[in-house]
Amino acid sequence: MAPLVVCVGLTTIDVVQQVVELPRANAKIVAHGLRVDVGGPAANAARVAAALGCQVRLVTALGGSDLADLARNRLDGIEIVDVAPADHQVPVSTVLVTPDGARAVVSRNATGLTQQTLPSSEIVRDADVVLHDGHLVDASTALAALSASPIHLLDGGSWKPGLQMLLPSLDVAVVSADFALPGHSPEQALDDLAGYGIPRLARTHGAQPVVYAVAERPGELPVPDVKAVDTTGAGDVLHGALAAHLAEGLGFVEALRQAIDLASRSVTGRGVLAWHPVRTPSAPSRSTTPTTP
DSSP states (O other), X not given: OOOEEEEESOOEEEEEEEOSSOOOTTOOOOOSEEEEEEEOHHHHHHHHHHHTTOEEEEEEOOOSSHHHHHHHXXXXXXXXXXXXXXXXXXXXXXXXXXXXXXXXXXXXXXXXOOOOOOOOGGGTTTOSEEEEOSTTHHHHHHHHHHOXXXXXXXXXXXXXXXXXXXXXXXXXXXXXXXXXXXXXXXXXXHHHHHTTXXXXXXXXXXXXXXXXXXXXEEEEEXXXXXXXXXXXXXXXXXXXXXXXXXXXXXXXXXXXXXXXXXHHHHTTSSSTTTTSOOOOOOOOOEEEOOOOO
């Protein structure tokens, strides 16, 4: 049986437009390309883990809108546990991508979610890895407290309020160059996270080498030199691939190495699955409503 990865966090609808340059104030520009797709760190990571052959369960906030239906259609083959009320509106992210692959993003993220139903322990009972992006920190903290048997992995794109409650339950944290604990600098992030007892840590920094530490022993992994077309979601690809490889039983450093390679390949095309060959259609996603433990 394929390993099970549970991803907990944000789903968005991404409207991605290719532009020559970012607009200045009060300017209007014409895009030369458009893509509408599902996005969000947890949802993207879930799609990547599924493409790598894992069973995937996504704990997220969708609600009952037409945009939620669009998201469900794009999350084919992934079991969805929806913690949002029916009137919740899936956030829309506006993404502008320039020819060098750089991007600017505007999104409400999960700030519009006023209430959520906490998932039950059944959600993670058979999981091999649980990935948390921090956007649904209440759900993440509840699941981490219910089950210590899976590997709990943090996608630390940025600091989220309440994240300090989740950190002591983590086994792995991979953070961006912008991640910092309140009142601290990003350069202190790995030391700060080690202070919470997290034994396996890494920090990405774009095309620069990935710095990691295992039981406080440091190391570096190179990032392949590629021509970037679109860096949107590259970190999500890395985290989804890392979760999949850890679930398969690879050691942290080798799993991280392979995840870095896949994330680098992903920026040479458009979309988080541009690296993946065309797949035969999988079964439609199915949604469940969680029950409070």
